[in-house]
Amino acid sequence: MKRIEAIIRQEKLEDVKASLEKAGYPGMTVTSVQGHGKQKGVTQQWRGMEYKVTLLPKTKIEVTVVDADVEKTLQAIKSSAYTGAVGDGKIFVVDIADVVRIRTGEHGEAALN
Ligand SMILES: Nc1ncnc2c1ncn2[C@@H]1O[C@H](COP(=O)(O)OP(=O)(O)OP(=O)(O)O)[C@@H](O)[C@H]1O
Ligand SMILES: [Mg+2]
Structure with missing residues (x-):
């Protein structure tokens, strides 16, 4: 069994839920999170001042599936x-x-599906 933990754009949540619904999934947990990746947040201009946003709001979706369903679940999210x-x-x-x-x-x- 694997937990598939996807950190996605907030505005993509409905699309990802619909895609998972089509693929089939046993359950999910959704959390609002903050984070950054390789770019360490974005640098934005505001009133001529440059400031660095280091943490951006994101959505985390966790779905735990049997090994046989890992690929289809990844594909649905991707x-x-x-x-x-x-x-x-x-x-x-x-x-x-x-x-x-x-x-x-x-x-x-037996406890999953
Ligand atoms: N190595 C990591 N460990 C934990 N969380 C991460 C890691 N990389 C990314 N994240 C989480 O995923 C979110 C989205 O990351 P993001 O898509 O910017 O990754 P990236 O590696 O910078 O890829 P890209 O170059 O496409 O932006 C981050 O805001 C953070 O919450
Ligand atoms: Mg990034």
Whole structure:
């Protein structure tokens, strides 16, 4: 099992949700986050003063899936979050040791789908 943790543009959330809906997914967690990548935020002009914005608002989507569904989930997120400009985001794929569905006590893949 893997947790797919995608940090995307806020305005892409609805597109990414729709794309995941089409691909099928077992559940998601969405969080508002702040961050920066390689460009360390953007430098903006404001009243002639240059200042550096180091943290930008982004949206994090976490979806934990069985290994067999990793590729289709990545594809769904990549295709819908893409604009081609810097700041499109990043996807981290993390190994998950176990999952427990609290209601039934199921563990592992049985607790996911
Ligand atoms: N190495 C990282 N570790 C943790 N979070 C990261 C990392 N890289 C990017 N992020 C998160 O992803 C968000 C979007 O990053 P961004 O798309 O700007 O990445 P990038 O590597 O700079 O790529 P690009 O050159 O396309 O902008 C950041 O605001 C930050 O929240
Ligand atoms: Mg960047």
